[in-house]
Amino acid sequence: MSGSEAAPDAEPEAAPESESFTGQSVRRFEDRRILTGEAEYIHDKAPEGTLELALVRSVHAHAEIESIDTAKAEDHPDCELVLTAEDLKEHYNPQPCGLNGFEEWSLADGKVRFAGEPIAAVVARDRYAAEDVAELVNVRYDKLPPVAGASEARKDEVLVHEDEGTNVPDSEHLTFGDPGIAFEEADHVVEGEYSWGRVSGVPLETAGAVAEYDPEGDTFHIDCNIQLHTLVDDTVFETLGYDPDDVYINVPPDVGGSFGTKIAIHRYVNLVAMASHQLGGTPVKFVEDRVENLQGGDVHCSERDYRVRLAVDDDGTMRGLDVFFTDDFGAWPHYPINQVLKPLSVLTNSYHIDHAEYEYELVLTNKTAQTAYRGFGVDPHHYALEMVVDEAARELGMDPTEFRRQNLIDPDQMPYVLPSKNVYDSGDYPEALRRIEAMIEDERDGGLLDPEVVAEKRKEGKYRGTQPSVVIEPGVSGSDWTDRQRSDRDALADRTPDDADELPEHLRAEVAEDGTVRAYLATDSSGQGHQTLVAQLLADELGILPSDVAVDYLDSVDAPTEYGSAASRMAVMLSGAAEGVGEELRENLVELAADYWGVDPGDVSYRDGGVDRVDGDDRLELSDLADVDAVRLGESGTYAEFDYPHPARDVPEFDEAFARKYPVYPTAAYGANAPIVEVDVNTGEVDILEFYTVRDCGTMLNPMIVEGQAHGGIAQGIGAALMEEFAYDDNAQPTATTLFEYLLPSIKNVPDIEMDHTVTPSPFTETGAKGVGEGGMIDAPASVATAINAALDPLGVTADRLPFTPDRARRRLREAGVGPGTDGEGGDAVTDGGGSGRGSHDGRFDHADSAGGDRR
Amino acid sequence: MSVDDTPQTEPPTEEISLTVNGETVSAEVEPRLKLSDFLRREQGLRGVRVGCEHGVCGACTVLVDGKGVKSCLMLAVQADGSEITTVEGLTGDGGALHPIQEAFHETHALQCGFCTSGFVVATKELLEENPDPDRDAIEHGLADNVCRCTGYQNIYEAVERAADYADEGSHGGGDG
Amino acid sequence: MKPAQFEYHRPDTVQEAVELLDEMEHRAELMAGNQSLGIMLSTRLATPENVIDINRLDALSGIEVADDRVRVGAMTRHREIERSDALGRAVPMLPEAAEQIAGPAVRNRGTFGGSIGEADPAGNYPCAMAALDGTIHLRSVDGEREVPADEFFIAHMFTELEENELIVGGSVDCSPWPSERSGMAFDELKRAAQTWPTVSAAAAVRVDDPGAGDPTVEEARLALANAADVPLGVPDAEDAVEGEPLSEGSLEAVAEATMAAADPEDEMHADAEFKTEAAAEYARRAIRTAYERASG
């Protein structure tokens, strides 16, 4: 093993100085195999004799399938198998969907509902041959008019699913406190409309799966890079029509990124399993190519149109919040439908607001389905909320930073119960705001934001600005609330907290013959460094070196059903589980040693990788204990497992959220950001000159990893704010089907990130750590948008539509009378930034025509 | 689609002979076979990662006669007579990490690692041409590689550290 | 994303190559740097029966500067153009255009001739060659012929090239651009390193006396990429700046002339209106930079 031992010139933080490894920037054990090319990702798996699968995909967004002629394909000498929905329906089941009542087959059944939807699968010796064969499948379509956007879909003129009778299969309107009164009494009601473009994680590794059916055992053995393989395995075994115990799903230790997206790759997993089954057990592999991934991989994420109202008083007090949005889910409501609910966990962000309304409509259109993506629907919520806060500050004529400061939740209010019943565990938001302001102070004086520099730049048409704010990252999701949309909502009123059913985190550890420790995770990883993290934690628990802990993964059958690596859970759940399993293992080892020596367990004690007799006479090292255990019969004394219960279960503040099935996220990490942006008003280009951020995620288990996560999250947030989008044309044809169009931030787009940390431990978790996996993506888009608002404030233009691409920037500037060739003198500044302004005191939105006018 | 619908039973093939990570290799390949697939599939060099197959991500970058090339946009048959180096070829005897690999490890310049081979190989070319690159030069030199995980911050650090190691004529990494 | 089957041919001489082309005509695709064709093959948007790989035609690779004429071989890689000192002195627009193409790995393979032949309206060299009144050199079994750049590009990805012809290179008369009183600029709006520019502007300016405070523009050239379906020259913009020192007023006229001439296609995140404005702004910038460079 390699990794954690400090290099001779290592930076101080890499060498453990304190007693514990936890909290140190221990270098990663995962790195070596990756750096040398040895790491085996799913694309590399190919058991002897593996055949490859390719898909025939729909060229139309919406059409009846008249016929599928497979004869020519079957005649191809390399063709081993062709599958269509007809074959699937004979042997298998539809795939479970996120909402009840949808029958989705792994291959389109009779009708295609998005461009790129798989219609037939072919299998051949390799992918080259499979594509040759796929080209010979002839599909005849009867085209139907497509529906390409939420506002159009809500009219229900064209139905994506006729049986459903509507394109809005799920919606909810929740009221917290008394928003009616708040809005009526407030001095001002400010309203804005904001759009969030369809983005997603787009990990560098595409989906892949290799399945081998075992005819003797009638079982399936599937390697794939699905995320949450112990949770979402039902999307596979139910589809195959097998018991969970007969479908072994394994995820390689190295997955080339997921960010939530690979939760929903079950279609591919099912198809390779079915193909291997049909071929009597020959292994079949599928590797999604990039065009498939972007166009029809079921992996887009939120596309939202918001209307938000904020009730504020003259003195700057925020009284009420009213949020309405539509989310364009694409053709099928897949699993992560509950991302429309997650924003409830941070409903009012860092602000104290007692009264709120929250309403959404989940809309189906002729686009590829949504999956989860880092942030899980919170990122657009924060964006919309921060936008309306800016709007309100403008209307009140208040400094937007002061306005924010005045409404921040105070440290004495912690733990703070939100109107939507989630609880913020700890934090000092005013302090975070103070710090971020201190960080940019130098820039205001002789730096990037020096008034003279700013004025000089404006003469060239370059507008600079920043807007500090504090943004919350909810962490460590519970699982009980996640099926709210499949529950009888009327029955929820009668529930008690005890009805909530939470999933624990499972961890196993055993002592190997050589005295090293082997741990088994019941989750999967995709670059977060979980092996390193568990090695650190267990090393501390057992008083050994992290390099003496090897960490492996369990398959879906071996592992109990549990949530896994999502929703910023792992740091917290794994620390709890490691503490539990460590204690258990120490106890077992003590008993084993006592048994061996024939003494009372009270006469021995565990210390630093071995057990001592209290009388000092003897010691058994871990390797000795392994020997002792090997000759013993019966229960193993060198093995332990532990299920760490969800930390919110024991915190009474969460009871109401549990009872009502509202999102429960017991940790609230936060970031205060101040990206300094420069908008070239002549070309609409936005340049982020420097990204300042102060972050607090409680105790940092491995600061190096924490910072790395934040860097990556911020880069993704910048992408969502400025570059990335899965756009569609009026025929619902995707216009971003390669990475030339779906623009991932390149090294030239990501600025220097200047990061500072504060540490406010969580009172609700074992180590004080908070979930941190989604930071950056959750907060950076809102921060970039408000920085743009600040920069363009003199021109009255706001970033009311993300990504704020150069053409959209120019459109807004044009509307504000800022012509090209602006040298800072020109331009009719108007104060109304498109679509926003005063709202009404009476009544909410006219939904029929709100949310989503300008889709250009 | 070619005019002829009847599938060819005998695909055309070509003989090639090349050097891969110092070893001479001969093979018979279909002309359509991409260099990336040849290296991964026939040579077992899975460190050649494939992220897009259209020349954007750079995960498949290898050195062909010392120059960085996206192996998904080169045919195996075109590499006939060339010398190829992949990330596997950088690792020293006994598995010692190359100073660039070491620098990436020490600075946490990789997370999921799918882009890493490409970045390491591109860094090799960059440092050979410019042993002491500033941030702009690094930006320019790594413009063909996309990383979705790290936000590039630590990749700058890694390249700078690798350049320092090259300066010192050795590298500090002790944990190979 | 795997190519369909094809027969592979690798001629060793230009003569062999044109003979093969003559034999196969539309049944063959020429493979140069493969940075664009490779994508078309992968997506099977191109499924040629034959591929003629011209990477071993060493005679087509290289840069020659002699007697006021610069000649760039078709198989010269972007990397070589970017780094050529001789080009940097004679027609600095070409290295500047080259170095802005993607990143080093793409530039190590991509070729001058490939880009000219692809005739993407967003391409850098077609635009530069149009700005510089360059000439494209073609060869077939019947011999060589020369086509001026402004006649070569006919429409989106459509050129004068006959099916049996090979691009052997391009040349530029640099006599109008004495380095001591000329300046050139190639400036592009590009949203990320890995993608194509939204629009680009190529400008060349010669002044009377670089020592003077406000030298007079003797001659100016301007072409834009992706502002129309071919590289777009803007003679009205050139006229607007010639014969007087560059001024805000004449730059405004450049922008107006560009707006009038531009006729771009809508794209995602760049509709025609935006591209027209951006073209005007980049035209203004490129002319200004070229003028500043000419004025020393």
Ligand code: FES
């Ligand atoms: S796989 Fe070759 S560049 Fe992405």
Ligand code: FES
């Ligand atoms: S480390 Fe995951 S893409 Fe770079």
